[in-house]
Amino acid sequence: MTQASFWQNQAQAPKQTLAARIGDLAGGGVVGALAVGFCILLLAIAIFGPLTNLLLWTVAEQWYFPHTFPARYGFDFWARVFHPDGNAFVSLRYSLVIAVLTVIFCLSLAIPAGYALARLALPARALILLVFLVPQAFPNIPVHINIARVFYQLDLHGTVGAVVLVHTLHGMVYAVWIATAAFGAVDKTLEEAARDIGAGPIRTFFTITLPSAMPGIIASAIFVFLESLDEFTGTYFVGAPEITTLPMLMFRAGMEGNYQVASITALVLLVPSVLFMIVVERFLRADVLAAVGR
Amino acid sequence: MATDAILSVRDLSVAYGQTRILDGISLDLEQGEFLALLGRSGCGKTTLLRTIGGFMRPEHGQVRIDGVDVTRLSPEARPTAMVFQSYALWPHMTVFGNIAYGLKLRGVPKPEITRRIDEVLALLRLDGLADRKVTALSGGQRQRVALGRALAVAPRLLLLDEPLSNLDARIRLDLRHEIRDLLKRLGVTAVHVTHDREEAMVMADRLALMNGGQIVQQGAPAELYDRPASSFVADFMGASNIITLDVRHADDGLIVEGPGIAPARISAAAGSCTVGDNCARADIHFRSAQARIEASGAAVDDELSLPGVILQATYPGDSYRYAVQVGHDRFLVDDIRKFSEGEAVRIVLPAGAIHLFPHVDAQSAA
Incomplete structure (x- = not known):
């Protein structure tokens, strides 16, 4: 031919x-x-x-x-399962409290970090972004065993704070990467216009930059929330047996052959995931998504 | 210079790293004056505007507004307001929120804010749009909101950065007159950056034409148009037909001639070539509309006659436009009479149409 x-x-x-x-x-x-x-x-x-x-x-x-x-x-x-004195309610409360605290902690670090990474001329910017990925890149179990050891020595083991710290470690990659992209997508002239009309740098950040980046920040908060809600190994090594989140409850029920309880818990865990994914899809604009990790 | 100058720029130089963008700019602007910074892209006009607004720090030189040295002040500390090329409206706020931002900052009481914004909206023909999201507005409306936001804070100096370049041609033509009218009524002092000669001439009281980080000529629009100080200015101001000829001095004027072009005596030509010795060879600039085409006949005194052939005849409206080949050069000439392609004609330049400048090589001119 x-x-x-x-x-x-x-x-x-x-x-x-x-x-x-x-x-x-x-x-x-x-x-x-x-x-x-x-x-x-x-x-x-x-x-x-x-x-x-x-x-x-x-x-x-x-x-x-x-x-x-x-x-x-x-x-x-x-x-x-949903008996007021049942394990599920205790676990649900643990899960929600830990997830909310993780989101707050993560964002309080990720917002300044994301702004700095997006706007300031930082050396080794790509390297800093990569560092947040490290906890995901290494095998989970050795990392968590070592964290557990350190927490034992610090007398942190088995506390809500310990679990929040471990979840934050995992959530940071989403929070920082998405926040960096969200701040990077904010048009600089919007900030210049505020400065020009008489606003100082701090007021400009809170009235112009942060609200403009908010959809991306909300999306990253949702990712962190879901990550925390589903997190198992870290919670297991650092929190068990004192802290029983929903995934822990599910695991224990499954191991005991109590498939009904495990399945019902799984279904409950599915609800926020599905709801939030629909919300995220609305909030995360294509230009932000395209800039994630850059 | 004048003590009542609102803006006074002295010997301003700005550089990006090693690249010099502005080179010793000096400028004065009086109360109520509308100045246009005109030039091609990369000539430094936007950099000058941003340095006046406080977004760039000069290497040396001084910017004074109302006699106060603001050279080291940040943008928020300067009594200036800018209208950005992209408008830079805040998408998370309504029209009201955008315009009210500067007033809220200044601690203006709420009822006063509402009153002033109603005033601004009426002035800009945006009535009834106060609660609209800015993303729901048309380009022209956004442009007016951006102008309103800047005017609401009653700046001493308004800075306009190519405010019309993102609009449709029709709207742009209307807004030119509208903005000039508005700023004149309010007595606002403004600096306007543009690359559009016609826009600058229509809107501004005074033009400052820039090239290579310097102001090459300043003056009223008619002054730059009729008496360009250099070859560059003449070219930019529309006298872009250029022919290089030999020049001799005669008793009462100049004799201009070239290969294939009969010597012509010109009594008075505009340009910088009246003193002979610096231009034995000169670039003659002329506008398409100021030359005419003759089918035949002898040369008359005080007119330069260029023999050529019509290559192309088009009709853009009002008059015909001819591309005429003269020797190795090609010129565009407008004439209301009809000639056909291939016809041998003469381009006739009356003395008033001729701008004479010492010849510069193409390389050094760039």
């Missing part, structure tokens, strides 16, 4: 969807259609299978080995 005819053939070939390609590979026609259907089914099972299992467990009161489906359905375990 000559060069020219090759390009012509390329141009003539219509764009094929993945489904159409699979159908063709299976020989087309009825067989092809069946093959496509089968692939979709496999995909659906892969995605929804575990979720269905989880949902079933939340409403299963009796479910023994040989049976494919639970023997008895009901909301008995919901009542037990």
Whole structure:
């Protein structure tokens, strides 16, 4: 085939969807259609299978080995989990208190850090940004074991403060990176206009720069909040057994074979994640997102 | 100079690292005067404006406003207000919030703020838009809000940084007159940066044409237009047809001639070539509209006649525009009469249309 005819053939070939390609590979026609259907089914099972299992467990009161489906359905375990004296409420309170404190602590560091990284001519700026990634890059367990050791010596182990510190360590990468991008996306002439009209640098920051960067800051707060809510290993090594967050409760219930409690807790943890992701999608503008990590 | 000068700039030099942007600028501006800083991009006009506004520190030199040395003061400490090219309106505030910002800062009481903003909005024909988000406004409206924000604080000196360059051509033409009218009514002293000659001439009382970090000529619009002091000014002010010819001195005037061009006696030509010895060769600048085209006939006294061929005839409106080839040069000449392409003609320049300057090589002129 000559060069020219090759390009012509390329141009003539219509764009094929993945489904159409699979159908063709299976020989087309009825067989092809069946093959496509089968692939979709496999995909659906892969995605929804575990979720269905989880949902079933939340409403299963009796479910023994040989049976494919639970023997008895009901909301008995919901009542037990959400009993005012139950573990779930204690865990929920721990989780929320720790998440809120983590967000406050993270942002109080990330806002000045992000502003400095975005606006000041700092040497080794890229290196500083990279340092915040380090806790995520190293294997989690050795890092947490060492932190736990240090906290034991400082008599911090098993306190809410210790857990907040560990969660902050993980949240900082989101908070600082997104805050840096958010401040970087604020048009400098907006600040110049405020200075020009008579505002000092501090007033300019609080009335112009911070409000302009606020959508990005809120998005980073949500990421930190979700990260804290879901965090397990750090909490386990630094907080257990005194601090029992929702993931800890879920873990313990799962280990004890109490799948109903574990599933209900998982479902509860899913709610803020889904809600907040919808919010984040609204707040995080494309230009901020594109600048993350730069 | 004058003691009642609002703005007085003395020997100002600004550099970015090693690059010198402004080189010994001196400037005075009186109460109520509207000055346009005109020049191509990179000539330093915006840097001069930003140095006056306090956004850049000069290497040396002085900026005085109302007799007070503000050279080392930050922008918020200066009695200036700027209208930015991008408007720089705060998107998280309403129109009211944007304009009220400066007044709130100054501790103006609430009822007074409301009263003054109503006044500003009426002045700028923005009535009823006070509670609108600035992001919901059109370009022209945003421009007026930016102007209102600057005017609301009653600055001693208004700085305009290419305020019209982001607008549609039509709106731009209207706003030129509107802004000039408004500033004159309010008696505001203003410095306006632009690269648009016509805009500068329409809006300003005085032009300062800049090139390479220096002011090359200052004066009323008509002065720069009719009596450009250099080849650069003539070119910028629209006399951009250039032909290089030999010049001799005669009893009462100059004799101009060149290869293929009959000697012509010119009694009085504008430009800096009246004293002979510095320009045995001279650049003659002329405007398309001030020359005319003749089909034939002999040269007349006090007119320069350039024989050529019409390459292209177009009609942009009002009159025909001809591209005429003369020797190796090509000129644009407007004439209301119709000639056809390929026709042999003469470009006739009356003495008044001629601006004569000592010849500069293309390299050194750049």
